[in-house]
Amino acid sequence: MKKLIFTGILAVAGLATSMNAQIQKGNWLVGSSLISSNFGLNTGGGYNIALQPKGAYFIEDNLAVGGYVDLGFNKVTNGSPTEFTYGVGALGRYYLSPGEKGVDNLLNHGRWFLEGNAGIGGRSVENADSTTGFDFGVGPGYSYFITPNIGLEGLVKYRGRAGFGSEGLNSNISFNLGFSIYLPTSKAKDIANDVK
Template structure:
């Protein structure tokens, strides 16, 4: 029964938090890019779909560090071979504060951010080019909070893989759309302490 009450109180605490509480020190962010469009910078680049789950911990207000996994497939045309992409590594995000550097919140329900990642990744095309090596990316994004703890996100990134294989460097500009859930662990600790007392 205590667990049920705790879960209910945690949900209410999360839903009543203000617009800045999501990105405070001690909170977690989990989410994924669901749709990715690539605008290739190489001659064989094109359009693809990928899933990119991520999790990050806010080490201080507005700053999150964590990890990501990247899995995707790409088919440029009906006659082309399928390309498989993969990657795993670390990521960091910095959320801009309202009015910082002249940037205001869009509709007062969201935050601009910059994301960077570095890890190990690659891409393989059946019967074609392949690359495995350093997976990296950087770019700006925007998180629009559809509820106090769920953000709908758009992210434009420069992505690249530098390494070994038949292609030494591949790069592209990607546009990602996804969701992130912000878990207020500090609120959860407060509620748990209140229940114990």
């Protein structure tokens, strides 16, 4: 137990020393976007919930590449069929540096970024036609660091799907809220060694 507590203290202390190092080459980003969520308050109202876990590795300062999984459930009204949405693919994220191309940080503890993704996605509707196709998206976002290694994020994203099944291209613009944890590779190795 003492070893576990000591490891936790070392992890927090080590991560706290990396305030400006979140988006440097060799670090990891792990997080999730809550894509949309609404619940009908009227009698017979429906719901829409979607989650997009993601992970990426910084191949250069400010540039991360990785993957995502997209999972969601929709029900328009109480009597309507349930729709399940899904997707998996690659994503890339580029963080703008303060002052880069005239972009200034709104807050001292945040960074603007651009995110794009491409993969396979689809939807399955209960007792109806379903489709799978090319899933893609792009949009700007902002990450506000509430601690040196945890960021709350907002992302406005154009999302599209070119279906191979019963429907062609469909698209929407979504406002995503979520969080990301930025892990320095060196600190993760130190923590793993301490646990041994």
